[in-house]
Amino acid sequence: MCEEPLLIAEGLTKFYGARLGCRDVSFTLHAGEVLAVVGESGSGKSTLLGLLSTELAPSAGHVRYSMRDGSLRDLAELSEPERRLLLRTDWGFVRQSPEAGLRMAVSAGANVGERLMAVGWRHYGNIRGAAADWLGRVEIAADRIDDSPKSFSGGMRQRLQIARNLVTAPRLVFMDEPTGGLDVSVQARLLDLIRSLVADLGLAVVIVTHDLAVARLLSHRIMVMKEGCVIEEGLTDQVLDDPQAAYTQLLVSSVLQS
């Protein structure tokens, strides 16, 4: 219980000109913890993910991260090579659109192998072996390794994106609506895969979703955002079964009971 947090966000605020992206978001995340960020479209979820992952520069606030060597670093103070290494090794980022997270012009195997080459793997056989292993883990048939992701279905592309992100054994993965835009049956399979990979690998995850069922299935904790601010947070089942804020009650009541 006393171990150090993996990530600490403090007062994260982002303005796009005069428009508010998100305001004063603070939380800590520990290794192996899954945090879901929920809220309607435009509430600032993707902005927050952008700030955490250093894709966006905050207007105010800090993100500190416990590096693999154990040092706690302010992400704004990393050098560009340090930042790039973090993004390629210790972090993953699974995007809603697989086309945004994959390189569509190269093969499935190369999409996975590329991340390994970026961290210094050189031996072709080892890279191909690791890629094949990961394709198997995300339930993509071995004989598809040389095919282009353009020939894959939406669900397969998303599974490939997950393999590409997890091959370097990251400790923290950001996910932005990873099941959005997929058919319900495809979603269920993908969710099941994410759920078991996250548990088996002990990943910390910040997952953005507008789907409360996804949050319930995958997350330990929930943050509810509205108009750029966190209006309620806590243990996932507590927030969903005993919501306090008027807006959270509205969100929960809008979901068809299963």
Add this chain to the structure above:
Amino acid sequence: MTVLDVQDIAKSFTLHLRGGLTLPVVAGVSFEVAAGECVALGGPSGAGKSSILKMIYGNYRTDAGRILIDDGAAVIDVASASPREILALRATTLGYVSQFLRVIPRVAALDIVAEPLRARGIDTTEANARASAMLKRLNLPERLWHLPPATFSGGEQQRVNIARGFIADTRLLLLDEPTASLDGANRDAVIGLIRDKRAAGTALVGIFHDDEVRDAVADRTLDVRAFAAA
């Protein structure tokens, strides 16, 4: 030895979608449960029995008071604990058999039951063997073990739920109408499971819709009407 010490807790719901209407449920709830003891919560439907169990499990927030659980190393107040502390408590000390199974898509009954053991570091072979024994004891037909329970009958789902709740050793176990949808033979199997837990020193708090079951397992009954909120 006291495992659970509930001190003066209260709960009300504020229904914002109904113009901010406040629904008082219970107030001034205090009781203790010792290791090896089974306390039943009694009272009519709507009295707040399930809400009390859910507060103890950390599933509902507690408005006032303390819920102290002795996990063997420390005493934790669920009413003020962080989400991480509550999850750690659930992973080691605190079990709960809810009224209905929450189905996880695509996960087979046997895996649902074995999961709490695997989460405690027990290897899959042993976890599956113990899960099989538990499902057998609850008479769940073997042909169902490898299917996801989404299509099971209410009674079959409830037996999966009970098996999952009873499989691990927890110091405190909460039971919300565990026998509600079971026939006679399966009810007796659950009575047997509860008695085994008591004998092993588990503290239990249960809601039993069936007086026969309650009389067979409970040391005493608390009438929740005594805690009716204003």
